[in-house]
Amino acid sequence: MLLHCDEQLLTAYRHNGEKGAEALLSKWAEYSANPQNNPQFFGQTLSPDLFLVSEEVAMNVAFSTARKYWGRVPMEAQALFKRQGLDSTFMNERLNSFFYSQKGKETFFEQLYAQHTMNVEQLIWIVFGKRRDVHIQTTELQTIFLYKIENEYIVHMIYEEDAQFWHWLFMKKVYSLLIHKPLEQLTFIHEMMRHFEYSAQKSYTHVHNFSYNYKKNLDKCITHVDNQNPSCLAKKQLQLYQIVAHYMWTENDFRKVRELIASFEIEWRYSMYALTEKEKVLIAYILLNVAHQEQHEEDVIRYGEYLLDDERLNNYAIEIMLEYEELLPNIKPTPQAIVKNYANNYLENLYAILLQNYVQTGSYVKGLRFIKEHALVSSKKIHEALVHKKYNQEQFIAIESAIQKDIALQVNNSLQQIGASLEEWRRNYRDPEAPYYFTAQSSSLNMMNIMKVLFVTEQYELFEKLMEMYKKYLLVDEHFEEMRLFISAYV
Known part of the structure; x- marks a missing residue:
C-alpha cells in the first residue's frame, strides 16, 4: 500500500533515476504556497502535506503492509526455525492469529511507535515473546519507519526492490x-537523524567523497533550521547530532568538531535547556x-x-x-x-588511553595508583x-x-588446543593482514605502559616476569x- 506521492516518485525514479524524481519534485514545488522556502541543501524538498497521515491511516498502512510481507514464515527462514525446534505450521498459525486480531494490530503499532522502526526479526520477537537467534538475509520488505509529528505521522517502508530509491x-x-x-514538533531528533544519515549513505554510495559532501550540506541545512526556529529541545538535539556526525565522519582534522562544541556550549549554557x-x-x-588523537595529554587526563x-x-x-548507536x-x-583490542569497549579504551x-x-x-x-x-x-x-x-x-x-580465544574462540592456537598466533600476529593484528598491537602498547609504570615505581619483580611473558607472546x-x-x- 503506497502513498500517492510515493507511487509517482517511484515511477519517475524508475524512468530517469534520481534526476527524474528531482524533476518531479521541482514541478510540484512550482505550485507550492511558499516556493522560497526550498533551499535545496539536499535537493528539492517535498511538501509534508503529501506524506504526513493520521494515526488511523498510519496504523492501517503499517499493519497491512507488514501482514502482506511478513504474515507467513519466509521459505529461507524455515530451516533456521526448524533447527530451534519450531515447526513452520505452528509458526504460521501464530503469525496468522497475530495479524488477524485487533490485539495484534494494537501491539504491533505500540511497538512500532516506541521503537520507530520494525523489521522481520523484531516482529518475530514480538509475536513469539523472546528473541530468536535468526538472521533472515532478505525479505521483500526490509524496514518500516514510523515517527509522530505533532498530531500526524510519517510512515515509510524500505523495500528490497528499488531499495536505493526508498532510502532516498x-x-x-x-x-x-x-x-x-x-522544529519543536519533531521528537526523537537524534534517532531520526541517525536513520537519515544511514539512508543518505545507502542513497549516495556512488558519490565520490560522500562524507565531505554530507557534512557540508548538513551544516548548511542545520544553520538554516537554526535561524528559522526559536530555542527548543529539538534544536539542541539537532546540534548535538551535528557534533557527533562531524566527530564520527572526521578522520584527522577535528577543528570543526571543537568549533561546534564551543558554540554549542555557549548557546545553551544559560538557556532553559541547559546541558x-x-x-x-x-x-x-x-x-x-x-x-x-591530537596528543594533548593534559586534556586527555x-x-x-x-x-x-x-x-x-x-x-x-x-x-x-x-541515541548514538556507534559512538x-x-x-x-x-x-x-x-x-x-582495547578500542572494542568504551570503558577499556578509556582506561588504556588514560x-x-x-x-x-x-x-x-x-599511574601505579590507577x-x-x-x-x-x-x-x-x-x-x-x-x-x-x-x-x-x-x-x-x-x-x-x-x-x-x-x-x-582470539585465534580460535576456543580453549581447545591452546598449544596450536599459540603457534598460530606467534606465526601471524605481526602480520597486518592477520585478523588479530590490531589486538596484538593494542595489547602490546598497553602492556608497555603497565611495565613502564612498574619499572619507574620499582615494582621490579612483577616487571621482570611480565617482560618475560611479553617477549614470549606479544613482542x-x-x-x-x-x-x-x-x-x-x-637509568
Whole structure:
C-alpha cells in the first residue's frame, strides 16, 4: 500500500533515476504556497502535506503492509526455525492469529511507535515473546519507519526492490520536515537523524567523497533550521547530532568538531535547556578522544578523570548508546583478559588511553595508583598480584596461563588446543593482514605502559616476569625498542 506521492516518485525514479524524481519534485514545488522556502541543501524538498497521515491511516498502512510481507514464515527462514525446534505450521498459525486480531494490530503499532522502526526479526520477537537467534538475509520488505509529528505521522517502508530509491525518499522526507515544519514538533531528533544519515549513505554510495559532501550540506541545512526556529529541545538535539556526525565522519582534522562544541556550549549554557549531565558526559567523551588523537595529554587526563569520577561515563553509557548507536564501542568488556583490542569497549579504551597519557606526562605514581584501583587497566590476575603483592611462582604461572587462554580465544574462540592456537598466533600476529593484528598491537602498547609504570615505581619483580611473558607472546619490535630506550634514558 503506497502513498500517492510515493507511487509517482517511484515511477519517475524508475524512468530517469534520481534526476527524474528531482524533476518531479521541482514541478510540484512550482505550485507550492511558499516556493522560497526550498533551499535545496539536499535537493528539492517535498511538501509534508503529501506524506504526513493520521494515526488511523498510519496504523492501517503499517499493519497491512507488514501482514502482506511478513504474515507467513519466509521459505529461507524455515530451516533456521526448524533447527530451534519450531515447526513452520505452528509458526504460521501464530503469525496468522497475530495479524488477524485487533490485539495484534494494537501491539504491533505500540511497538512500532516506541521503537520507530520494525523489521522481520523484531516482529518475530514480538509475536513469539523472546528473541530468536535468526538472521533472515532478505525479505521483500526490509524496514518500516514510523515517527509522530505533532498530531500526524510519517510512515515509510524500505523495500528490497528499488531499495536505493526508498532510502532516498526517506531521507528526502526527513529533510523536508526539517525545512517545512516547526522544529519543536519533531521528537526523537537524534534517532531520526541517525536513520537519515544511514539512508543518505545507502542513497549516495556512488558519490565520490560522500562524507565531505554530507557534512557540508548538513551544516548548511542545520544553520538554516537554526535561524528559522526559536530555542527548543529539538534544536539542541539537532546540534548535538551535528557534533557527533562531524566527530564520527572526521578522520584527522577535528577543528570543526571543537568549533561546534564551543558554540554549542555557549548557546545553551544559560538557556532553559541547559546541558544535562548526560550531554556533558557525551561532550567530554568526544573531547577526550579528540585530545588523544591530537596528543594533548593534559586534556586527555582532565576529561578522562572527569568521565571516571563518580562513574559518570558508566552511568550514562546506555542512554548515549541508545541515541548514538556507534559512538561508544560496546563489545562486552573482559576484565580477566590482558590480550584484547582495547578500542572494542568504551570503558577499556578509556582506561588504556588514560594510562598511556599518565605515562607520557611522567605521572608514574598516579599511574601505579590507577592500575591498583582498576582491574580493567591490566587484568584480574595482574591486578591481584600487584594489589596483594603475590609475587610467587604460582601467581606468575596463573598470569601466563591467563595470557595463553586470551590468545587461544582470539585465534580460535576456543580453549581447545591452546598449544596450536599459540603457534598460530606467534606465526601471524605481526602480520597486518592477520585478523588479530590490531589486538596484538593494542595489547602490546598497553602492556608497555603497565611495565613502564612498574619499572619507574620499582615494582621490579612483577616487571621482570611480565617482560618475560611479553617477549614470549606479544613482542612488537617498535614498542620493545621504544621501551629499551625508555629504560636506558631513565637509568
